[in-house]
Amino acid sequence: MMLSPDQQDSHLPWGQTDRENLLNTLSAHRGSMPAASTDGEGKARSREERRRRRRATAKYRSAHATRERIRVVAFNVAFAELRKLLPTLPPDKKLSKIEILRLAICYISYLNHVLDV
Template identity: 95%
Template structure:
């Protein structure tokens, strides 16, 4: 049965080393040598983006900056609303999937990754039963 349930964790995968001359680091501690650095991968970005954004901001008039700030605030509010709706739909889908999976005890709380892994194993098991 274990043959059907092997899944590689995202955390087990290693991110390739980034070249410090091509990347700008935003003031957080870098992972020590030998560590994979997965938890910090999202805070690296190309220096060109940083420089381009800063030079662009310096050329705006006060009125343009005010308009941009207002537009940004409206965008953030709208984005936050869309994100809340998306996350809520995502959580409802996980809850529905969870109801279909057999566990002992039946009301056991599972994380999202546990729900996905259990669903994969359960589908593989059902497939095996059908093939037998």
């Protein structure tokens, strides 16, 4: 049913002229929706906003940086161990991580070929 701008339908909340009735209707509808958490000023905050605020703290950043350093050290140790297992000439030649991976692929392929023969 279409209404012209000057017509109002009394059962629709936006058609009501009484401001208090409109607020009561909206409050009743909002009661069925989950409430968002609010900060001290009464502003609604989403889960994403709370996550951003937590990640912005110095304590969180410091802990994250520590975890990242530990991860990178473990990553580099794994590459160093792999490097020791690969034959190259000269043996102490410095290789990049991608070169280590490519050489490991070739070496594994070679070893499979040797086992198949």
